[in-house]
Each structure stands twice: as C-alpha cells, then as structure tokens.
Amino acid sequence: MTQVEEHGRVPARRESPLSVAPVRIVVRYLSVLGERLLADTQVTGPAHSHIDLPWRVIRGYKLVRVENYAEVFQPVPGGIRMIYMAQKAAPVVVYHKNAEGNLIVPPQYVSGDLNATYHLHPLSGNPFPIIQAPPTDAGVFGTKSKSAQYVYDTLQLMRLPVDKQLLMRMNTAVRPFADPLAREALPTALPGGSTWPVYRAVVDRFSRAQWYDLGGGIWVKRTSQMTLLGRPLPMQPPELxxxxxxxxxxxxxxxxxxxxxxxxxxxxxxxxxxxxxxxxxxxxxxxxxxxxxxxxxxxxxxxxxxxxxx
Missing domain, CATH: 2.30.30 (SH3 type barrels.)
Structure with a gap:
C-alpha cells in the first residue's frame, strides 16, 4: 500500500530553489567612452518573467545601443548596459511677427541640452497685443530644429471718423509734423489765428493722442492750442x-x-x-x-x- 493509500493525502511537492529564487539584474548607464552617467539601477523579478527595463532620458545624451539586452529575467553577467552618446540639441527658432507677416525683430534662437525642457516667452517689454501665440510655450529639446511664432497687433494708428465739414483753428502758433509717427516737428509753425480744413484723423492706440491731417503733408497733434470748428455748409452747388x-x-x-x-x-x-x-x-x-x-x-x-x- 502506498503512502497515499495509507494516509489519504498527497505529500507536498518540493520546489527547486532555482524556481522560486528571484533574479536580480543590474542596469548600468554609460557613455560610449565607458563613463558612468547615472547611478546603477537594479531590477528584480521571478526567473523567466518579463522585464520592464528602467529606461532613462539623460540631458545632453542620446541612447545609441543596449548591450546584454534581455526581455525576461535570467542571469546576465555584467548586467545590462545602456550606452549613450553625447549630442547637441537643435535650437528652437522663435519668430515675432506683425499681422502682415513681417518680422518685428530678428528671429530668436532658444538653445539648451538635448532632452532638457525649454520655455518660450513673448518679446520682453512688448507693448503690442498678442493675436497669435504658439500652441504650447514649453517643450523638450530634440535633435531636430523646431520653430514657434508669436504674432502681434502692431497697428499703432486707428482711423477716426471725421465730419467732412470739419475745420481746425490754431489759437497760437503750432509746429506741425510730417506724419503722426514723426519724432521731430517741422521747422515752420502754423500761424496763430489761422484756420485749416481737416481731411482725416487718427488716434494713437498706445498714447491715445489724436492727430489731424490738414493736407499737404501737415499733421497736428490735438492740444489746447487749437480748436475744432464746423465748416459752414454752402447752400448751392458751385457752377457745374x-x-x-x-x-x-x-x-x-x-x-x-x-x-x-x-x-x-x-x-x-x-x-x-x-x-x-x-x-x-x-x-x-x-x-x-x-x-x-x-x-x-x-x-x-x-x-x-x-x-x-x-
């Protein structure tokens, strides 16, 4: 009579120590010159089970190969070696343009280490409203160049409605300008007491100053030195x-x-x-x-x- 028949049970099976002992594998991160780039990592798991390798992204380096690669836990003498090569990152080119597509300033180049994070910013001290920005203002430097674009509303002067019968009288002598954006006034002043027709008007969006076109390439900035007048309307048309x-x-x-x-x-x-x-x-x-x-x-x-x- 067997032991099973005698006692009515099956004795426990003895497991091999190799089937239950965990396997430990060292993962090393080295440069192509053999330099240690990161601290070694150890992964542990049951023999023949799947390994989730601890991949690492290293700033300024690109992974070029894996030595002693293994997909399952098994003894790996010398460990798994991940080999990296130093590599420069491509820059991010940032364009700052107006609504017409013209550059406001030369392109800016944002540089950094490969795999490092970069951040984008609009122009420093920018006075213009931004009408288009990059989808994201951050990213990671890669091996291929990237570009981003900011578009600004640089239209400084806005047209103002003007009554076609509008006149402007100079209360005192006023030096006019060649255009609203001119930095220096013209040398000859408009005489005090003179009256001029107004052909169009604009407002500076940033300074809020109002400018009036008096014809002949003469503009004046509205101040207390001048008075706007309505032009008398002729009742009959001129000779046709x-x-x-x-x-x-x-x-x-x-x-x-x-x-x-x-x-x-x-x-x-x-x-x-x-x-x-x-x-x-x-x-x-x-x-x-x-x-x-x-x-x-x-x-x-x-x-x-x-x-x-x-």
Missing amino acids: TPFRHRAEVVNHTQNAVSLFQFPRFGQAYKTIPSGTMISTTGLMADDQGRQWVALDSQLFISRWDLLLLD
Whole structure:
C-alpha cells in the first residue's frame, strides 16, 4: 500500500530553489567612452518573467545601443548596459511677427541640452497685443530644429471718423509734423489765428493722442492750442461743368444705387435700382477729388455708378 493509500493525502511537492529564487539584474548607464552617467539601477523579478527595463532620458545624451539586452529575467553577467552618446540639441527658432507677416525683430534662437525642457516667452517689454501665440510655450529639446511664432497687433494708428465739414483753428502758433509717427516737428509753425480744413484723423492706440491731417503733408497733434470748428455748409452747388447725357445706373455689387443732395455727399438721400435710365445735366468734383454727376432731379450720383449711352 502506498503512502497515499495509507494516509489519504498527497505529500507536498518540493520546489527547486532555482524556481522560486528571484533574479536580480543590474542596469548600468554609460557613455560610449565607458563613463558612468547615472547611478546603477537594479531590477528584480521571478526567473523567466518579463522585464520592464528602467529606461532613462539623460540631458545632453542620446541612447545609441543596449548591450546584454534581455526581455525576461535570467542571469546576465555584467548586467545590462545602456550606452549613450553625447549630442547637441537643435535650437528652437522663435519668430515675432506683425499681422502682415513681417518680422518685428530678428528671429530668436532658444538653445539648451538635448532632452532638457525649454520655455518660450513673448518679446520682453512688448507693448503690442498678442493675436497669435504658439500652441504650447514649453517643450523638450530634440535633435531636430523646431520653430514657434508669436504674432502681434502692431497697428499703432486707428482711423477716426471725421465730419467732412470739419475745420481746425490754431489759437497760437503750432509746429506741425510730417506724419503722426514723426519724432521731430517741422521747422515752420502754423500761424496763430489761422484756420485749416481737416481731411482725416487718427488716434494713437498706445498714447491715445489724436492727430489731424490738414493736407499737404501737415499733421497736428490735438492740444489746447487749437480748436475744432464746423465748416459752414454752402447752400448751392458751385457752377457745374456741362455734362448732358443719357445714362444707365450700373452697380455690379449692389441692386440699389445711392443718390445725394448737395453738399451732403456722405449721407444718401434716396436710392434707385441699378439698371434705371436717367438724364444728366452737369458734373462737379468735391474737395476730395470725387466726381459727382447732377441729374435733372437736382440730385447727384457718383460718376462711377453711370454707364453713358451717348
């Protein structure tokens, strides 16, 4: 009778010490010259089980090969050796542009060690609003060059609406400028008491100063030395140049065309459909050089909205 039959149980199986003892493997991080770059790491696990190797990223170095590589735990004399080679990182090129795509300053180059983290920043002391920034302002230096772009709203001057009948009187002598961004005033002052027509106006977005174009390349910055005046409106148009024709009202972008009363050419009095046949009587130009055609109804239409038929 066997022992199983005699006692009714199976004796415990004795395991081999090799099947239960953990396997320890040393992982070393060395340069191609054999220099130790990081402290050794030891991994432990049951024999023949899968190894999760402790990969390391080392600043300024690139992993080029692994010696004594193993996928499962087994004795590895000398350990697993990860070999790295020193390598410079490619720079990150940063462009600072305006909305038109022009560079504000020369490209900036951000440099550092391979695998090191970099951070991007807009221009130092930047006075302009940023309208586009890189998707991320941080990253890791690699072997290939990267680029990033900041786009700024550099439009310093904004147009202001101006009444076409606006005048400006100089309360005292005022030295004008050639343009609103000029640093130095022109040598000849505008006499005190003189009155000038205003053709357009702008505001400096950053200083909030208002500038007025008085024509002929003369701009003045609004101060207490000057007063804005409304220009008296003439009640009758000037003598018209004879311009008697049959014409068709034509506008390729709108179905209706504006008609105006003299002298309010900035505000439509009524509209007529494109394609209407009309008769003209005279022609005049305003102080901005635009041509206006008088109709037999005493209203005016832009010369560009007419197709002459005779």
